[in-house]
Amino acid sequence: MTAFRFAAIGLLVVVASAFGWRAVRSGMHAQKTTLPAQPANAQTASPQLQGTGLHAPSTSAPASESAKHLSHFSIAGREYTIDLETKKIQPGSTGAQGDTVVAMEIKDSEGTVQYRRTFPYIEAKEDYFESWSVSAFLLTGTNGTGLLVSYDVYSEPSAPEEEPTGWFQVFGVVNGKFIPFGAPLEVRGGLLDEYAEGHTYKATRALGAQADAIEFKTWTGHCRLIYPVGVDWAQGKLSPAQECTKSAGALTTGCEYRVVSEDKFYTEGITFVRLWARPDEQSGQPVNIVVKKDSKVALLTARVATRWVEGNAAGPSANSKGLIDDAGGFGVAADTELWLKVRIDGKEGWMHSEEDFRALGLPEDQ
Amino acid sequence: MPFMGMMRAANGTVSAISQPDAIEVRAWTGNFYVFVPLRVDWSHGGLAQGQRCVEMFGGRLKDVGCDMRVETVRKPPADQFTFARVFVEANENLGSVEHAVVQKDSKVEILGARAITTWNENAELIQPVFVDVWLHVRIDDRTGWIHGEENFAAVGLPGGSPAP
Numbered sequence: 001m002t003a004f005r006f007a008a009i010g011l012l013v014v015v016a017s018a019f020g021w022r023a024v025r026s027g028m029h030a031q032k033t034t035l036p037a038q039p040a041n042a043q044t045a046s047p048q049l050q051g052t053g054l055h056a057p058s059t060s061a062p063a064s065e066s067a068k069h070l071s072h073f074s075i076a077g078r079e080y081t082i083d084l085e086t087k088k089i090q091p092g093s094t095g096a097q098g099d100t101v102v103a104m105e106i107k108d109s110e111g112t113v114q115y116r117r118t119f120p121y122i123e124a125k126e127d128y129f130e131s132w133s134v135s136a137f138l139l140t141g142t143n144g145t146g147l148l149v150s151y152d153v154y155s156e157p158s159a160p161e162e163e164p165t166g167w168f169q170v171f172g173v174v175n176g177k178f179i180p181f182g183a184p185l186e187v188r189g190g191l192l193d194e195y196a197e198g199h200t201y202k203a204t205r206a207l208g209a210q211a212d213a214i215e216f217k218t219w220t221g222h223c224r225l226i227y228p229v230g231v232d233w234a235q236g237k238l239s240p241a242q243e244c245t246k247s248a249g250a251l252t253t254g255c256e257y258r259v260v261s262e263d264k265f266y267t268e269g270i271t272f273v274r275l276w277a278r279p280d281e282q283s284g285q286p287v288n289i290v291v292k293k294d295s296k297v298a299l300l301t302a303r304v305a306t307r308w309v310e311g312n313a314a315g316p317s318a319n320s321k322g323l324i325d326d327a328g329g330f331g332v333a334a335d336t337e338l339w340l341k342v343r344i345d346g347k348e349g350w351m352h353s354e355e356d357f358r359a360l361g362l363p364e365d366q
Numbered sequence: 367m368p369f370m371g372m373m374r375a376a377n378g379t380v381s382a383i384s385q386p387d388a389i390e391v392r393a394w395t396g397n398f399y400v401f402v403p404l405r406v407d408w409s410h411g412g413l414a415q416g417q418r419c420v421e422m423f424g425g426r427l428k429d430v431g432c433d434m435r436v437e438t439v440r441k442p443p444a445d446q447f448t449f450a451r452v453f454v455e456a457n458e459n460l461g462s463v464e465h466a467v468v469q470k471d472s473k474v475e476i477l478g479a480r481a482i483t484t485w486n487e488n489a490e491l492i493q494p495v496f497v498d499v500w501l502h503v504r505i506d507d508r509t510g511w512i513h514g515e516e517n518f519a520a521v522g523l524p525g526g527s528p529a530p
Contacts, residue, residue, distance in 0.1 A: 271465045272449045288449040290467055355451070359465040 065102070072109075073138055075145055076173040079109040082149075084134055089124050100131035104149075106171065106178070114178040115171065117316070119151070120323075130155040137196065139170060141203030141212025144233030146172030148201050148214070150191075151184060151324060162363050163189045163219035167324050174236040181236045183311025185229070186329035189218035192226065192260070203231065210234040213241040217260050218306075218331045220338050222362040225257040225302040227330055240308045240330065253279070254305035254336060267293055267361035274356055275349025279303045279339035289344050291360060298343040303350075305336040388416050392437065393494045394528040397518040398501070399437040400479045402494055413492065415485060431456060431480035431498055438476045440522035446470065448520035452510035456480045456500035466505045474521050477502040480511070 068084040085103040106115040119132040131154050139148040151167040167184040168191075192215055195202045203212035211232040217224040228241035244255030270293075274286035291297070311328030332338070339352040342360070351357065357364070387408065390401045403416030419432040448468040454461030468474065481499040485492050500513045503521055512518065515525050 270467045270469075272447070272467050273465065288447075290447055355463045355465065358462070 066099075073136075073147065075147065075178070078173065078178070080114065080147070080178065081107050082134075082136055083107065087121055089122075089129065089131060098131055101134050102132075104134050106147075108178065115180060117151075127157070128155065137191075137201040138199055139172075139201050139203070139214065139231070141214070141231065141233070142206035143208075143210050143212050144172060144231070146170050146181070146231070146233070148191075153323065160366050162365055163217070163224065166190055167327055168216070170231055170238060172231075172233055172236060174234065179236050180313075181231065181238050182313050182328065183315070184324050184327040185238065185311065186324070186327040187216055187218055188331055189216055189224060189227075192217055204228065207241060216330075220302060220304060220332050222338065222357045222364055223262065223299055223302060223340060224260040225304065225332075226260060227257065227306065229330070240306075244306050254303050254333075254339075256301050256303045257306075259299040259302050259340070262299060262363065264363070265297055265361035266363070267291060267295075267359075269293065271359045273342075273344070273351055273359045274353075275342070275344075275347070275351055277349060279341070279350045279352065281352075287347075287349060289347050289349070291344055295345050296343075297360065299340060300343055300348070301341040303339040303341070305333040307331060307333040389413075390416075391494070393496075395479070395481065395496050395499050396525050397499075397515075397523040398439075398476070398479070399528070400434040400481065400496070401437070402434060402483055415483075417483075419482075429482050431482050431500060434479045434481065436476055436479045436501070438523055440474065440476075441524065442470070442522045443468070443520065450503075450505060450512050450517045450520040451514075452503070452505065452508055452512055453500075454510055456502070456511040456513070458513075464508060464510065466508050468505055468520050472506050473504075475504040476521070476523075477504060477509070 065085055065087045068086060072079045072081045074080070083105045084101050085105075086099040087102045089098055089100055100121060101119050102121050103116065103118045105113050107113050120130075122128070122130045133152045133154070135150050135152070137148045139146045147170070149169050149171065151169070152164070165186060165188045167186050169184040170181040171178065172181060173179075191201060195204065195215060201214065203214045205213050207213050207230050211230050211234075213228045213230055215226050215228050218227045230239045230241040232239070242255055242257070271291050272288045273291055275289050276286045277283050308330045309328045312326040314326070316324065316326045337352055339350050340357070340362075341348065341350050344360075351360070387406045389404050389406060391404055392399050393402050405414045405416040407414045417432050419430050420427045421430045422428075446469065450466045450468055452464045452466045454463070479499065479501050481496040484495045484497070486495055487493075498513075500511045501518060501521070501523070502511055503509070505521065512521065518524065
């Protein structure tokens with residue numbers, strides 16, 4: 001695996017999607033973006049109106065389709081490319097139109113397809129529009145190098161969301177063979193800006209001698225916790241880097257995760273929140289803490305049960321027509337309680353109920 | 367503490383007679399007075415419950431609190447801040463709850479009360495017993511319902527005995 005460390009690195013970032021619709025619609029809910037889940041410094045194409053789309057060379061695809069041949073990347077001394085087949089979405093009665101990705105291929109230097117995934121194509125209708133986009137980062141860690149590809153779908157109408165749902169898939173070379181490290185992972189959240197450098201997404205730390213941890217953010221309903229995923233370069237597998245699952249009949253109180261800081265709290269005037277000494281209502285009487293508009297609030301830690309679902313490594317079902325149906329995923333477990341450790345004007349404690357989350361002005365889905 | 371009032375015809379707790387066959391008694395809930403209606407049953411020579419409020423839950427009638435007038439003597443807390451959980455409805459399981467900070471200069475208005483009242487008969491005494499006691503309040507610009515000792519105390523109505 002050490003060879004991976006010295007792999008020549010070149011990379012690409014690719015995004016092809018129905019930008020026209022997005023550009024038109026983005027003004028409708030500027031604070032609740034539904035753009036793909038790449039970090040802000042990822043190289044992504046700016047939204048473009050129809051007619052000014054990506055300038056990828058056309059291939060022999062039908063007139064309504066085109067192929068985007070993207071720059072190559074190198075893993076373990078071998079060159080690979082990602083090609084996207086895109087297709088125009090014909091305008092519906094609303095006039096919305098754009099491109100959508102209908103297939104992605106990863107090819108080796110001889111042009112042999114090492115991996116192919118298709119995406120559903122849905123004609124725009126009077127009341128519905130859907131487009132797919134694909135982006136990729138070179139994934140680098142202490143123990144290996146691979147490719148991190150994300151798949152995103154944009155649809156209208158859609159309710160404003162604090163975090164959109166996307167899919168992530170890791171690829172690498174194991175025993176000389178380029179393979180996906182399992183099925184895509186469905187995540188309501190995405191990558192973290194702090195680990196993205198240009199076209200590269202960096203692992204946060206080594207896990208032993210053959211694995212690295214990469215971190216994602218995932219939405220809890222009121223904040224974004226940081227969820228570490230272990231990438232085993234030798235076995236070509238992903239797994240939770242912090243074991244904390246909630247299984248039927250064996251409820252856990254959850255694990256503690258770091259939390260992404262929030263820029264904005266929706267507080268007005270003066271209010272209060274109840275803070276407990278520990279993440280347990282039986283730990284004693286809560287202390288009421290005054291929160292003013294100019295209070296200094298920091299989110300410190302989330303304690304919550306999470307879930308990890310293995311995807312179908314065999315790939316999508318033959319008659320798959322909808323979302324990525326072979327995906328696994330991770331996130332906050334259902335029917336679990338979120339405890340959040342906060343610091344408010346220097347006072348620390350744990351809070352856990354909807355009324356306190358709202359009193360503090362934490363974000364929430366509308 | 368849900369109850370605490372009593373009615374004795376001789377000690378002046380009967381405060382008003384609003385209708386020929388109904389009276390309204392002022393009774394202590396533990397934190398404030400409420401005015402509870404009673405019906406005079408002339409035919410049987412006694413008093414009967416003057417008001418009962420029910421709602422249909424799952425096909426069955428269930429007692430819920432009735433609205434009552436209140437009489438309060440507030441003792442503003444000494445603390446700089448006190449804290450009240452203000453519910454949209456007089457029901458913890460309905461609607462949302464907001465957090466109100468009561469400051470020394472906060473304007474607190476007591477708008478009414480709601481409680482389920484039952485009557486205990488003991489020899490010659492009948493005593494109202496209050497459960498699920500809620501107070502309708504306006505704290506600065508926030509209107510809603512509060513209940514529980516901590517919240518009553520936050521608006522200056524701590525538990526205790528009625529003023530003489």
